[in-house]
Amino acid sequence: MLDEVATFLAQAVPMGGKGIVIATPDHIDVLRRRLGPAAAVRVAWMDADAVLAQFMVDGWPDPARFEAAVGSAVAAACAGGTTVHAFGEMVALLCARGRHDAALRLEELWNDLARRLVFSLFCAYPWDAFPTPELAQAFRRVCAEHDHACADTALALPAEGDADIGRIRLEQEVQALRAEVRRYKDNERVLRRSERELADFVENAVEGLHRVGADGTILWANRAELQMLGYGWEEYVGHNIAEFHVDRPVIDDIVTRLACGDTLYDYPARLRCKDGSIRHVLIHSNGSFEDGQLRYTRCFTRDATERRERDIALKQRDRMLLDAPVAAALLMGPDFVFRLANRCYRDLVGRDGIEGLPLLRAFPELRGGEIHHLLEHVHATGRAARVEELHVHGRYLKFSVEPLAVEEGEERGMIVVAVDVTEHVRTRQEIEHAHAERAELLAELTAASRAKDEFLAMLGHELRNPLSPIVSALKLIRMRGETGFAREREIIERQVQHLVRLVDDLLDISRVTRGKVELQCERVDLAQPLGKAIEMARPLLEQRRHRLDVDIEPDLAWEGDPMRLAQVVSNLLTNAARYTPPGGKVVLRAHGVDGERVRLAVSDTGIGMSPELRAQVFDLFFQGKRAIDRAEGGLGIGLALVRNIVGQHGGQVEAHSAGPGKGSEFVVLLPRRTPAACAVPDVAPAANAAAAVRRRIMVVDDNVDGADTLARLLAAHGHDVRVFHEPVAALTAVPDFLPDLAVLDIGLPVLDGYEVARRLRALLHDHPCRLVALTGYGLPADREQSARAGFDAHLVKPVNPDVVVRLAAGTD
Structure with missing residues (x-):
């Protein structure tokens, strides 16, 4: 009967309905167990005797009190149209006490209640409540008050005058037994199915399971256990569990505790796998006992290798923070609780005992400050942040905050590193x-140098003005054939030539150093400018009785300014003549080095140079140690002029000497082809070169200088570029502009670059547009995230301009 009642109540609970049980305490206990805790909470449980006492007056049901005791409870359960199934034993109790008339009246009250409220009522009566034909007829009247009677167990009532109530009861018992047998068979089928499901569950569970006998023999293991350790069934089951434990004291402690009835949770152990490796596990286990004796133990084995590795990594992290030579702390949770703070950190902040305290309790003065805002930003965004020079209480700190990578649901944390950079900043x-x-002084020196150059230029021009009539006058004297002052005239001519050369050098060095000289290039045989140089230096060489040897490779083609090259070689020959004692030797050589360069060399048997002198010989206005008579002459600008002119031709000049008294050699290396500084181009540009593809490019970056610079670079290559420093304005302009390429900063305000990219794709519909992410993060994870967001390229700041140009051109 109670099985049927439990089934009746359970039919309402899954549909969101409720149950009402008015029964004896014993039956209430049985029904609670049959329904289970989840369903039992939706049932109102009432003691039948206690409820009867509430509405029975002088052995008769009082309608008003019945309404208060029973009707109100049923009405409350039915509120809102809820399905209600009720079971009552009060009529059965009245019949058992011989109060059949009161039982009939109670049935009438239930029926009246059913006409006002919608619910289902289940009633059951004991067979021995109607032992006589008269009472059976009374029961007939009770049943007549019900809408339905159970077909399996309803009493076949005797006809009027039939007194064989015993036979009828036996027939009823047979029907009940047949129904019970059917339920038993149904339950047996359910039980077998449940056993199969349970066996399948434990065998294919993802957790390792095994059963161990009291003597330590493994009786059974599921598939996950065998796969975790790599053994076959026969290699594991039937063996002693101790064979697979690495640490004998551990398994001995497990066996001892289980034999004593202990239950183990997360017990760490090390198991030996078939391949010889060691696997760290956590064991949950308890024993099954019979008559106080251990029969077997139930064991769950969980692979804890990753957990152990993580624990080790966390310990290493904490140890690294504690031993770090810089101030470091570990903050956890939204209140930034100090989990760790090493000695350097405590010394830096000047406080001990901060572990376990929230930030603002340990440092209330930081509330609302820059550090507090920085930590809140990192905690909210999960992005690292750094302040290079944070000014705190008169000191400067390099303050870095790095968020910890956590699994979903774990407490978020941050590692804070602070370095005192006060001395560095100062x-x-x-x-x-x-x-x-220094810059101010350099500006003053630059101004002074410029003034000096201008002065030298003016001086050169002013000196040349009087030299011109002097030279003309000398030529007139020579033309007239006047010989009275021949010796004096030669002296004046020689000194005027010397003065003209000095003035020319002054003018040239002024123009060269100010970048005012433009090379007039042509393709010549190198012997031509070298011959001119020899003519220019010959008077001084002959005056000092030097022997000049010349070795020039025939047909040595060269492209450059022949006049300036003649000036270079003339200065080198003149320099050699000045610093070589009379009667010495000067050699000029010119040869091709390879297909790209030519080599000119002027060597002498003169006074030579020390290493210190070689290092400064090409400096402007530099002169070596000279005798008091200054016999060599010169202003110290000739070699400086040589270096400048050679440099303009794309070449280089070097000075060599074995030392004082051992002569000198000056070597000039020049490219054969016309240098870029020349005015004559080598090949005319192609007239029909293909024009670059002009693209519409959108740059969205809140860094104004960076965005504008990038835009100017792209515009210089012929593209139509629009710059936006705010994402909403950029998205507004998309339908009209229809960009072919969009360079999007990821760290934009209001909308980040990923959201801008998503909306931009939607606005463009089918219009092709390449998206380029611009960011400061370049970890593989960052690149994967931008790729998932639909970006075609990922650029890390600072950007290589060549890469952007290739992306715009579509070659990358």
């Missing part, structure tokens, strides 16, 4: 101040 400020002073 040193830098001093250096910056010194640089400012």
Whole structure:
């Protein structure tokens, strides 16, 4: 009967309905167990005797009290149209006490209640409540008050005058037994199915399971256990569990505790796998006992290798933070609780005992400050942040905050590293101040140098003005054939030539150093400008009785300014003549080095140079140690002029000497082809070169200088570029502009680059547009995230301009 009642109540609960049980305490206990905790909470449980006492007056049901005791409970359960199934034993109790008339009245009250409220009522009566034909007829009247009677167990009532109530009861018992047998068979089928499902569940569970006998023999193991350790069934089951434990004291402790009735949770152990490796596991286990004796133990084995590795990594992290030579702390949770703070950190902040305290309790003065805002930003965004020079209480700190990678649901944390850079900042400020002073001084020197160059230029021109009539006068004297002052005339001519050369050098060095000289290039045989140079230097060579040897490779083609090359070689020959004692030897050689360069060399048997002198010989206005008579002459600008002219031709000049008294050699290396500084081009540009493809490019970056610079670079290559520093304005302009390429900063305000990319794709519909991500993060994970967001390229700041140009051109 109670099985049927439990089934009746359970039919309402899954549909969101409720149950009402008015029964004896014993039956209430049985029904609670049959329904289970989840369903039992939706049933109102009432003691039948206690409820009867509430509405029975002088052995008769009082309608008003019945309404208060029973009707109100049924009405509350039916509120809102809820399905209600009720079971009552009060009529059965009245019949058992011989109060059949009161039982009939109670049935009438239930029926009246059913006409006002919608619910289902289940009633059951014991067979021995109607032992006589008269009572059976009374029961007939009770049943007549019901809408339905159970077909399996309803009493076949005797006809009027039939007194064989015993036979009828036996027939009823047979029907009940047949129904019970059917339920038993149904339950047996359910039980077998449940056993199969349970066996399948434990065998194919993803957790390792095994059963161990009291003597330590493994009785059974599921598939996950065998796969975890790599053994076959026969290699594991039937063996002693101790064979697979690496640590004998551990398995001995497990066996001892289980034999004593202990239950183990997360017990760490090391198991030996078939391949010889060691696997760290956590064991949950308890024993099955019978008559106080251990029969077997139930064991769950969980692979804890990753957990152990993570624990080790966390311990290593904590140890690294504690031993770090810089101030470091570990903050956890939204309140930034100090989990760790090493000695350097405590010394830096000047406080101990901060572990376990929230940030604002340990440092209330930081509330609303820059550090507090920085930590809140990192905790909210999960992105690292750094302040290079954070000014705190008169000191400067390099403050870095790195978020910890956590699994979903884990507490978020941050590692804080602070380095005192006060001395570095102050040193830098001093250096910056010194640089400012140096820049100011350099500006003054530059102005002075410019004034000097202008003065030299003016001086050269002013000196040349009187030289011109002097030279003309000398020519007139020579033409007239006047010989009275021949010796004096030669002296004046020689000194005027010397003065003209000095003035020319002054003018040239002024123009060269100011970048005012433009090379007039042509393709010539190198012997031509070298011959001119020899003519220019010959008077001084002959005056000092030097022997000049010339070795020039025939047909040595060269492209450059022949006049300036003649000036270079003339200065080198003149320099050799001046610093070689009379009667010495000067050699000029010119040869091709390879297909790209030519080599000119002027060597002498003169006074030579020390290493210190060689290092400064090409400096402007530099002169070596000279005798008091200054016999060699010169202003110290000839070699400086040589270096400048050779440099303009794309070449280089070097000075060599074995030392004082051992002569010198000056070597000039020049490219054969016309250098870029020349005015004559080698090949005319192609007239029909293909024009670059003009593209519409959108740059969205809140860094104004960076965006504008990138835009100017792209515009210089012929593209139509529009710059936006705010994402909403950029998206508004998309339908009209229809970009072919969009360069999007990821860290934009309001909308990040990923959201801008998604909306931009939607606005463009089918219009092709390449998306380029611009960011400061370049980890593989960052690149994968931008690729998932639909970006075609990922650029890390600072950007290589060549890469952007290739992306715009479509070659990358």
